[in-house]
Amino acid sequence: MPQLARRMGRAKPSAIMAVAEKAKALKAAGRDIISFSIGVPNFLPGPHVYAAVREALDKDSGQYGSNRGSDALLDAFLKHAEAVGLGGYARKNVSTGIGAKHVLYNLAEALLDEGDTIAYAVPYWTTYADIADICNAKRLELPCPASQNYKLTPAQLDAALATKPKIFVFNNPNNPTGMAYTQAEIEALAAVVVKHPDTWIICDDIYNRMVFDGIGYHNFMHSQPSLRDRTVFVDSLSKTYGMPGWRVGFMLGPETVAQAVTVLNSNHITNIPEVITAAAVAALTGPQDIPARKCAEFQAKRDQVMAVMDAIPGLVCPKPEGAFYVFPDVSFAFGKRHGDLAIGNDVELCNALLEAKGVACVPGSAFGAPRALRISYTCPTAQLPEGLRRFQEFFAELQ
Ligand SMILES: Cc1ncc(COP(=O)(O)O)c(C=O)c1O
Numbered sequence: 001m002p003q004l005a006r007r008m009g010r011a012k013p014s015a016i017m018a019v020a021e022k023a024k025a026l027k028a029a030g031r032d033i034i035s036f037s038i039g040v041p042n043f044l045p046g047p048h049v050y051a052a053v054r055e056a057l058d059k060d061s062g063q064y065g066s067n068r069g070s071d072a073l074l075d076a077f078l079k080h081a082e083a084v085g086l087g088g089y090a091r092k093n094v095s096t097g098i099g100a101k102h103v104l105y106n107l108a109e110a111l112l113d114e115g116d117t118i119a120y121a122v123p124y125w126t127t128y129a130d131i132a133d134i135c136n137a138k139r140l141e142l143p144c145p146a147s148q149n150y151k152l153t154p155a156q157l158d159a160a161l162a163t164k165p166k167i168f169v170f171n172n173p174n175n176p177t178g179m180a181y182t183q184a185e186i187e188a189l190a191a192v193v194v195k196h197p198d199t200w201i202i203c204d205d206i207y208n209r210m211v212f213d214g215i216g217y218h219n220f221m222h223s224q225p226s227l228r229d230r231t232v233f234v235d236s237l238s239k240t241y242g243m244p245g246w247r248v249g250f251m252l253g254p255e256t257v258a259q260a261v262t263v264l265n266s267n268h269i270t271n272i273p274e275v276i277t278a279a280a281v282a283a284l285t286g287p288q289d290i291p292a293r294k295c296a297e298f299q300a301k302r303d304q305v306m307a308v309m310d311a312i313p314g315l316v317c318p319k320p321e322g323a324f325y326v327f328p329d330v331s332f333a334f335g336k337r338h339g340d341l342a343i344g345n346d347v348e349l350c351n352a353l354l355e356a357k358g359v360a361c362v363p364g365s366a367f368g369a370p371r372a373l374r375i376s377y378t379c380p381t382a383q384l385p386e387g388l389r390r391f392q393e394f395f396a397e398l399q
Pocket residue numbers: 039098099100101102125171174175204206235236237238244248249
């Protein structure tokens with residue numbers, strides 16, 4: 001009997017998707033479920049995006065397209081990047097993919113040989129670990145607990161980069177913690193990064209339009225332009241424009257890297273489809289009021305969620321400044337019970353919360369942080385207070 005490749009023994013289905021599927025099944029069975037699980041922005045793109053799609057359908061060429069992305073798409077993205085202080089690049093510095101996840105996968109294939117090391121902060125977005133495992137790379141995980149606001153310190157980064165990992169992936173604002181780095185914090189980290197020339201830097205900054213409290217979006221390359229030689233900025237339409245299912249992601253960086261990703265596209269996907277490209281161009285170049293409005297709305301929702309987190313005795317929750325997640329440390333509840341359900345860890349806690357209150361959250365262990373759970377607070381505005389009420393009630397009922 002032929003066997004699957006060894007790499008499949010290391011590949012796991014996405015842990016976040018598993019929770020979402022369970023919540024969906026309970027809902028289909030008639031349970032009243034409020035989902036704080038999957039990280040979707042829960043809004044649709046503006047009418048100009050749909051108008052562009054209709055027009056593209058009318059004049060569809062039906063042909064294969066560019067492996068890098070159409071010129072219109074590359075130009076639109078270059079302008080978009082310029083707006084966050086990453087100007088001065090050309091088309092040859094850009095490549096695209098079927099979402100940022102695909103771009104990150106291509107980057108791993110382009111930059112990592114088997115046995116190379118990829119470093120990143122913990123809690124981490126699950127895919128970094130999954131990609132490392134599939135590529136047979138070593139993971140260098142840098143623990144950033146709630147006690148340090150889930151943020152990487154310069155000393156920690158210095159020690160990690162001194163071991164010369166091939167890639168350092170940095171995610172700001174962060175999924176799952178929602179933390180965003182201030183300008184001073186980014187400058188301090190950039191001053192460390194610049195001292196270690198053997199490591200590629202990938203800034204997975206797909207939430208760069210969702211930063212709260214006026215702290216702004218900051219990138220290592222802003223204070224250390226020389227890092228452009230080995231830093232890749234990753235972006236996506238998914239969260240900014242309410243287009244997760246449209247699957248368009250980007251990279252901006254050194255020409256050699258953009259070329260490598262384009263070669264992989266030529267082997268994997270050939271091109272982003274013409275109609276999707278039209279939607280992407282319209283989103284990037286059209287009115288930007290929806291992302292701005294959504295950012296303000298998410299900030300207000302963050303405040304609603306934090307008011308409840310702060311009111312639960314024992315729960316520790318650094319206040320996030322971006323994206324749409326909060327990541328409370330709920331370890332004070334381990335060893336307690338909810339009714340008949342024993343709570344020994346984050347997975348049991350999330351199961352009990354779903355069973356008892358119909359509230360779906362993702363266990364922190366999916367992000368390498370089993371003391372916590374992730375709340376994604378983009379559910380319909382009317383549902384949020386009820387979900388939070390149930391969440392608070394659950395913790396009050398623990399024995
Ligand atoms: C930090 C981070 N990077 C990348 C992605 C992937 O986004 P995309 O939908 O563009 O594949 C996500 C999606 O949740 C994310 O949270």
